[in-house]
Amino acid sequence: MQKKLTIYLKERSYPIFIGDNFLHKLGELIKNLIPKARRSFVISNTTVFPLYGEIVMKSLEDVDLNPGSGLISDGEEYKSLDTASNIYDQLIEHQMDRSSVVISLGGGVVGDLAGFVAATYMRGIPFVQVPTTLLAQVDSSIGGKVAVNHPAGKNLIGAFYQPRLVLIDVATLKTLAREELIAGMAEIIKHGMILDADYFNWIEENLDKILNLDPSVLIQLIYGSCRIKGQVVEADEKEENLRAILNFGHTVGHALEVVTHYKRYRHGEAVAIGMVIATRLAEYMGMINEDNVKRLVQLLDRTSLPTQLPPDISSTAILEAIKQDKKSFQGKVRMILPTAIGQVHITDKWCEQDLIEIMEK
Numbered sequence: 139m140q141k142k143l144t145i146y147l148k149e150r151s152y153p154i155f156i157g158d159n160f161l162h163k164l165g166e167l168i169k170n171l172i173p174k175a176r177r178s179f180v181i182s183n184t185t186v187f188p189l190y191g192e193i194v195m196k197s198l199e200d201v202d203l204n205p206g207s208g209l210i211s212d213g214e215e216y217k218s219l220d221t222a223s224n225i226y227d228q229l230i231e232h233q234m235d236r237s238s239v240v241i242s243l244g245g246g247v248v249g250d251l252a253g254f255v256a257a258t259y260m261r262g263i264p265f266v267q268v269p270t271t272l273l274a275q276v277d278s279s280i281g282g283k284v285a286v287n288h289p290a291g292k293n294l295i296g297a298f299y300q301p302r303l304v305l306i307d308v309a310t311l312k313t314l315a316r317e318e319l320i321a322g323m324a325e326i327i328k329h330g331m332i333l334d335a336d337y338f339n340w341i342e343e344n345l346d347k348i349l350n351l352d353p354s355v356l357i358q359l360i361y362g363s364c365r366i367k368g369q370v371v372e373a374d375e376k377e378e379n380l381r382a383i384l385n386f387g388h389t390v391g392h393a394l395e396v397v398t399h400y401k402r403y404r405h406g407e408a409v410a411i412g413m414v415i416a417t418r419l420a421e422y423m424g425m426i427n428e429d430n431v432k433r434l435v436q437l438l439d440r441t442s443l444p445t446q447l448p449p450d451i452s453s454t455a456i457l458e459a460i461k462q463d464k465k466s467f468q469g470k471v472r473m474i475l476p477t478a479i480g481q482v483h484i485t486d487k488w489c490e491q492d493l494i495e496i497m498e499k
């Protein structure tokens with residue numbers, strides 16, 4: 139089974155191909171879409187390239203895309219301006235020009251960084267995403283948010299820059315650590331929570347098959363998430379308003395990543411905790427009923443995702459980090475609070491003391 143989805147953004151529209159075992163088609167798909175491309179450069183990391191680099195490089199060579207490659211070290215701390223600067227040197231060395239293509243092969247860290255490099259090198263050259271973690275396949279490779287981190291906050295330096303093509307091969311998930319697969323589930327559960335109760339039900343019913351990597355269920359799942367995220371991005375590409383709902387769980391989640399220096403929690407794990415805290419805040423404010431809160435916590439529990447802040451994390455440190463958030467405006471931070479499964483409300487009317495109490499419960 140193979141599925142195709144298009145993200146409609148006028149001249150920035152692009153296809154997403156979702157299938158099983160078709161990485162070797164990458165070169166052909168790029169050549170069809172960008173016929174004038176003559177050179178390419180694969181950005182990957184030291185874990186993913188040894189697994190999938192050969193097949194990707196061969197498929198690019200087969201269509202005369204003259205591929206080069208540059209590997210970054212594995213870890214969120216390498217999503218930085220220093221790493222980007224090192225990759226620019228390699229692009230120049232490989233004589234990449236405006237008709238060349240940058241290809242990201244890896245998880246969200248590689249994708250965000252490679253997208254940032256593609257967006258800024260020569261003021262922007264074509265970019266292709268080949269996401270290899272579940273999180274990247276359902277969320278980070280779609281929608282064009284590209285960025286590097288700054289010591290003061292996550293993704294503080296970045297751009298909106300859409301890929302020209304996304305190739306999602308579920309076979310790559312076979313080599314992914316189980317903890318990483320689980321972390322990806324957090325963004326998927328987020329998609330159900332923010333916009334689609336039927337999708338949330340479907341995840342509840344199919345969780346075992348998903349975690350057992352049933353390929354056709356995975357393709358359905360990834361298609362479902364890409365459709366929800368795509369819908370939001372099509373309506374509000376630059377996050378003027380609606381797109382902020384994709385940040386459900388991220389206000390506390392990003393702050394938690396910052397205060398733990400990106401070392402203790404995977405992004406998805408931090409988002410899982412953030413979703414529970416935002417939902418409990420909504421419950422405290424009388425916006426959502428207890429049954430819905432329980433359903434979210436139960437699904438996260440069944441997925442083995444964390445649902446609580448550990449006691450050694452200072453809630454005031456989290457609050458301080460929240461104030462650095464990009465959603466902060468004139469001292470107020472926008473929160474995404476659920477009102478039911480499949481429905482959220484964007485508001486800056488929430489009380490710091492309530493949040494502190496919920497974090498300390």
Ligand SMILES: NC(=O)c1ccc[n+]([C@@H]2O[C@H](COP(=O)([O-])OP(=O)(O)OC[C@H]3O[C@@H](n4cnc5c(N)ncnc54)[C@H](O)[C@@H]3O)[C@@H](O)[C@H]2O)c1
Binds near residue numbers: 282284325
């Ligand atoms: N741009 C967006 O819209 C967006 C959305 C969500 C998350 N993000 C960002 O994405 C990042 C998190 O991404 P992630 O969860 O993919 O983490 P990651 O990129 O760090 O990948 C997780 C781990 O899996 C390894 N890996 C990747 N693919 C593999 C494979 N097929 N087999 C074996 N190992 C593999 C990686 O080397 C890494 O060790 C964060 O920086 C987050 O801020 C961005």
Ligand SMILES: O=C(O)C(=O)C[C@@H](O)[C@H](O)[C@H](O)COP(=O)(O)O
Binds near residue numbers: 283292325381382385
């Ligand atoms: O695509 C979006 O919009 C998102 O918010 C998706 C999030 O899952 C993702 O983590 C994103 O990078 C967060 O965006 P940021 O603008 O808060 O950095």
Ligand SMILES: [Zn+2]
Binds near residue numbers: 325409
């Ligand atoms: Zn996220």
